Amino acid sequence: MAKGAARVIYWFRTDLRLHDSPALQAALDLKPEALFPIWCWDSHYVYRARVGVNRFQFLIDCQNDLSQSITKLNKKSKLFVMREPAVTLLPKLFKTWKITHLVFEKDTDAYARDRDNQVMEMAKEAGVEVIVKSGRTLWDSDDLVKANGGKPTMSNTQLQAAGAKVGDIARPIDAPKSIPDPGDMNLNIEQTQPEPEPDFNAKYRDSEEASYSSGIAGPKGDYAPPSIEELGMPAATTPHKGGETVVLKMLDEILADEDYTGTFEKPKTSPAAFEPQSTCLTSPYLHFGALSCRYFYHKVEAIIEKRNKAKENVSKPPENLIGQLRFRDMYFCAQAALGYSFAQTYNNSHCRFIPWHLPSKINTSNKLITGSYEIDSEQKDIEFKRWSNGTTGFPWIDAIMRQLRQEGWIHHLARHSVACFLTRGGAYISWERGAEVFEELLIDHETACNVGNWQWLSCTAFYSQFYRCYSPVAFGKKWDPNGDYIRKYVPELKDMPAKYIFEPHKAPLPDQKAAGVQIKGDGTETEGAGGLKMYPKPMFDFPTQREICLQGMKNAYHIGMYGNDPRVMDGSWKKAFDDAAEGPTEGSKGGPGGLETWDDVEGEEGDDPVDEPKTPKARGKAGASSKQSSPKATRAGHKREHSQSTLDGAFEKKAKGSK
Template identity: 30%
Template structure:
């Protein structure tokens, strides 16, 4: 008895507040789905009886300060965040923009804000899943419950793989068979309204903007430079914002999908997006050739100067660059996987004329060409010098020459690809056989090569840049006007 009393006296006294139940405090982490509508993770979190809720967006200062991202992408992100903040204000809340890496930020926020629940949208890509596992472990250590729901894709990529013997579907037809077994995707969830957060509180300090405000485009660089003085490294900046949910696009176009043939319709393009997410969800090497089992090991030419110029706009000018979709399109277009009819080749000039006959898209997004006559706007290097001067766009001074003659280069590449496919066994990935590739290739037929994202003109702009903007700036070489494919 005396021993028991001695032990009780030696035990540290607990604070009164420790004996009281913790208030349910929800922290929602915005990454891709920058919206209050069709946000199942946020809705479920709010239904946990939250008394306090905050919404946070984490900006990695390393990438904000140093990455070569296009100005329009940053403007697009900031506009999305401003719109989200306005939506939250209608709920008597605000968006908290926090600088740092998630693994460093969350332990501090869990403690500082006394968080009990963390919600965020499920990430189906390899890097995102690895990052999220780290955050879930940190949450568990802090006694924080995690709520994670899928809303970035119509279908669960992991479910698709399970139906396909844990292998990615490597043809569009096979993908369609698999999703037909799953059935139609779920309906979008209702938007979060003031009624859903009635009685909840968001602690907003008087210095909210200074600590957590959304910077302007001009402020962004300055504030990140200051932050970077004590920063060593960063990783994982999100490049895709999900302001329009895939469910909403699907629901809008599903009733009219029969009026157009898949995959030429917008509905079909949405399914191509789903296809690439399924292919890439368990393949961290989808964006490279080496150690990528679904990619033919093609002996590409190594030309650092040309490669540098092509990479200048490879991702910089894309507003919405999903990793899986971007990588999937490039291995498709390069004949590295998915189909074997390598002799189908797009001419950027002819493609532009068919897609945008008057050149309106080019005039808007390439203003240097806005005065160029429609006859020459798709291949301005063929315009007579007098026409160039009148349009105030002299090729070689105001606008670059092409880096290659498209007709000659495409013909040479087709001949090289013939040799690759003739000796396919030499170019298979590790552990693969020619049969693996040939059984998984899909004839192109009348099928349109899937475009990047959902905006048809975007590919035209990318092709215009990659073909026309790339030239030898050091030597200022004056290439002869190339005669492209017959018009």
């Protein structure tokens, strides 16, 4: 390790803030002669993760805001956004800048761990000392895993017991009052451009992605974050603005309302409320680290203590704000324990196996899902797309999905409603499909919470009361009997009488006409005869589907397989399921992880011949010729998508063995 004055890279990642950052504090404690606050523009994020324009915009907002805050502390400094992935850039910077220390906040996402391990290896080779501090969660997720006997926390009780063992939640640290100068930023190093293919975000772009094409410092040479235009995407549509200063101001207002903060109960907040929403909308800021969860926690805790002393009403965990933050830690701990397998059913020791429609394709060599899916039924693929686009014909569901697409944020209970509807309480489609859509569209997406919540709602992990099923009609009505939320996000229905707004297909034709809308078709047409607006009929009979799902869940629970069951791994799971059971269950030899066949399997054993003749049910059920269409049944023009793919082609993901 270098002696003398410290020259430090502070590598910002999901900690875009100055307040309460143990890692940043550690960097400052080195009293460096040069501190380089950098962001490595990671091609995983640009090409390989599902990131819609709204989350990109939110990230850029956070980066710009942080950069300005740094500059306020030191005119020479800012957040230097460097247009190259960390794994190729950092080794060059270590040399050029004569770096002695690399400091960053710990990230337990499976992908980030692989990347960080590689970076730490490179730092070691370069003689650079690495300092990693935990700050993304209330407790260090790895400590929680240890305290929970090496296992993922699968309930709130387990999380609390583990948390109690780990100890008190660290007190927040004040934002620094000064920041050292950076060193010479006139870089004379070659930019290594990452591999742009496959580009999983290509479908969201209307022009070519160009964030790497003007060198490491960007088109103006000022290390500014790329613009949305550079990413080739159309302008963002979210009204939510990222940034540490934005959220700290928001939080001040929330905390100033001590009644709201002290008595907050999540189940009593309305999913139908908008302008303003009923919850604090801090999740995207927590995701990007613009808000510290520990800072938030201690602020809320102080208010609760104060109200307790004054004998005023307080709400309690798990429903209150403290409880919400704890659930976040529970999911992070589960992810930390399970690694990549946490985000999929296949090879997941803690996720129940259900023979869902539209199962994920599998790579048996690395035991990971490939990012695309098998279409076991054309009808189910249509239902999935209608769900995703907000044209199911169930206005409550469609309003939620359209708000999600437009704004990038929806209420937690709204997420419950549409997730239940897609999976165990409606379409019986794999939760992995839903999680991928949320990954693309949510501005607050983080794998741990998204995957955890999808498993929860699909009753594959964390929760099991599948007979408690959300109705796409009754649930919304309970919160919003007049349907104002639907009127806002499904404007075709804005003049529909309240009596029919949750089930417009039941409105008599004269009422439809008076409301200026025709309830007709499958959502592919938006305008009917005479310029009348069109809104689709329901894509299925909900009570019928609910019954099918209940039977399917009951049956799958009874069989009781988990994702790492040998039968799930080798495809023999089909033997345990009756041919007539819901999902691609016909025959006795399926593919791994719930695939109908081995046709869609990559990897060494992927060419395993399936000897028996297949007559997939999809044919009879959906009128689709699945036997013929099966290999081609991948979405037309569907690029291979991937939510947790390899990093920049720089290294292979490590498969996480089953527990």
